[in-house]
Amino acid sequence: MSPILIRTLVLLALVGLAVGLARVATRWQRPVHTTPNLEGLGVPAGLVIFTSTDCFNCRAALGVAADTGAPVREVTHELEPMLFRHAGIEAVPLTVVVSNEGSIVATFAGVPRQRALRRALRRAGL
Numbered sequence: 001m002s003p004i005l006i007r008t009l010v011l012l013a014l015v016g017l018a019v020g021l022a023r024v025a026t027r028w029q030r031p032v033h034t035t036p037n038l039e040g041l042g043v044p045a046g047l048v049i050f051t052s053t054d055c056f057n058c059r060a061a062l063g064v065a066a067d068t069g070a071p072v073r074e075v076t077h078e079l080e081p082m083l084f085r086h087a088g089i090e091a092v093p094l095t096v097v098v099s100n101e102g103s104i105v106a107t108f109a110g111v112p113r114q115r116a117l118r119r120a121l122r123r124a125g126l
Contacts, residue, residue, distance in 0.1 A: 035104060036087040036096055043098055046071030046126060047117075050087070050094040053078050060111045061093040068117055070126050099124040 038048070047065045051058035051074055065072045075083050077092065095108040097120040106120035 034088060034090075035107065036089055036094065038087060038096070038098065038102075038104065041083060041086065043102070044071060044073060045098050045100045045102070045124070046073065047121075048073045048075060048096040048098055050075050050077070050084065050089045050092050050096075052076065052092045055092050057111050058093040061095055061108075064112055064114055064117060065095060067114060068121060070121050097121060097124050097126075100126070 036050070047068070047070050049058070049061055049065055049072060051062065053076060062072070062074060075087075075089075077084050077089075091109070093110065095112050095117070097105040097107070097117070099105050105124040106116075108117065108120075
């Protein structure tokens with residue numbers, strides 16, 4: 001085998017490894033959110049999902065939430081910016097599980113996993 005071919009194959013392998021590692025890293029990377037302030041917003045028990053109209057992951061999060069059968073309240077940044085500011089939301093999607101008493105049981109940044117979301121809903125008594 002020629003040295004140029006070997007170098008090319010090594011370079012392609014390294015690029016492939018780098019792309020693979022980047023995909024794995026971004027899959028587990030979730031935005032960090034502070035606990036939202038939902039006081040005075042009249043949020044019902046169930047799931048509250050903070051979204052934006054141009055967010056692909058927001059649609060996926062809404063799909064996962066709909067599959068749970070729990071009540072879902074979507075708060076869209078472009079339609080309700082005051083709620084976003086009051087709640088202190090800085091990144092979307094953010095899914096919040098609210099109990100019947102109005103307390104926050106769990107928050108999920110990004111697209112939540114179905115199993116974790118159902119577990120949080122059970123803890124909330126829903």
